[in-house]
């Protein structure tokens with residue numbers, strides 16, 4: 001490691017610290033100026049690591065510290081490693097957990113027989129890219145039907161704080177790793193350290209860690225480290241794609257934190273900020289990472305990325321930039337989450353470029369279009385229902401509302417990852433079952449079923465079984481608590497989506513939204529238990 005200046009050997013390149021301002025370190029090198037992206041070591045045992053970001057003049061470089069800079073002082077010796085940041089690649093890294101420097105952080109010995117590769121790599125050239133379009137099934141109804149994911153594509157899970165991005169991402173890992181041959185790499189950028197630990201344990205418990213690699217640069221780490229950790233994970237993914245010809249699933253939670261780290265680095269370097277304080281190089285930073293996630297003739301990297309949306313504003317520049325890289329965008333809505341309709345996917349705002357007849361087939365395409373039409377019609381009628389009541393709607397509109405509400409319920413699903421706190425067993429649903437279910441609802445086969453029979457179920461057959469099991473729960477029509485129209489309207493406007501506890505068949509042509517059963521609030525959590 002660091003040796004005194006007087007002992008500097010020919011192969012060594014030593015410099016001295018000129019200034020330290022937080023994470024920004026200027027270093028003077030008299031012999032040879034280290035190129036951009038070189039890694040410099042300083043402090044005791046070279047533990048303080050700095051990445052060169054700029055060459056200021058003929059003898060000084062400016063770097064960003066990737067570790068805390070405590071103890072670093074002017075005049076201290078710095079050694080140029082002569083290399084950029086590198087991470088280990090090879091079979092041995094499977095089932096291990098790393099940080100941005102490629103050091104194992106799972107308290108096990110460092111992996112042996114590995115090759116070290118630079119994390120700064122160019123995206124594959126156009127000629128090497130492959131362009132086949134295939135669907136990637138997730139077992140989650142709402143996604144498979146309305147937002148089909150692309151094998152080898154990039155999908156984003158957009159949402160504000162706490163609407164379920166991490167839960168949905170974890171569920172996808174659970175569903176996919178189990179029955180796919182490929183392997184996955186999880187990259188945690190700037191999120192909670194606790195979540196990393198929980199996921200690691202979860203993967204051990206589920207017995208899928210053997211096919212996984214985890215890379216973390218969480219919120220406790222300096223911005224430089226969070227900014228580079230995505231590239232570190234991607235370098236490992238590229239190894240599996242290019243050298244081992246495998247399909248890789250790359251999961252990133254959260255790509256917004258990557259942009260945010262870039263913004264911090266840029267601010268530290270004193271660059272002029274752009275709109276809303278974002279770095280002026282946001283587009284370049286992001287495409288540098290996203291363009292490397294590509295399909296080649298050797299294999300495919302399918303990526304699913306959580307995208308935090310500041311203040312739930314989808315027009316935020318960070319969200320807009322990420323949107324443009326994706327083949328599918330799953331938008332999570334706070335409103336749906338507040339109604340207990342999990343996964344809280346906004347069915348109308350989410351979209352996928354795979355949803356075309358050429359790729360998903362005519363039946364799936366037409367069904368998806370019909371579902372969207374029905375939901376859109378319901379959306380446009382909501383105001384009228386809230387102000388004037390269901391009575392003012394035409395029979396046709398009432399039926400559309402009933403269908404839309406049943407579809408919304410059917411597209412909820414209990415997750416394996418939430419079993420502990422929801423108390424419901426997770427369900428995996430095949431695309432065929434999901435499509436069949438939606439088709440039957442659109443054909444009004446469930447018109448006479450209560451909406452709650454469709455809530456948090458798997459395949460549609462479960463609704464029929466549930467109905468068959470509970471014939472005694474059917475109450476005569478007269479017993480249902482009636483509400484005055486005005487009251488219904490008020491409540492209808494406030495909480496039109498509340499789950500209905502009744503398991504009896506509702507009256508024909510009288511869909512559920514306006515019924516204001518006093519028990520309905522309590523029943524939201526477990527609509528089946530009534």
Ligand SMILES: Nc1ncnc2c1ncn2[C@@H]1O[C@H](COP(=O)(O)OP(=O)(O)OP(=O)(O)O)[C@@H](O)[C@H]1O
Pocket residue numbers: 159160161162163164165166167168191308342343344415418422
């Ligand atoms: N599918 C689901 N079923 C039941 N509850 C859910 C589901 N998804 C999310 N939740 C609830 O929402 C909470 C927050 O979810 P999650 O941690 O995934 O949010 P997030 O979008 O990742 O938030 P952040 O931006 O803070 O990381 C969960 O703890 C859980 O209570």
Ligand SMILES: [Mg+2]
Pocket residue numbers: 165166167191253
């Ligand atoms: Mg999260």
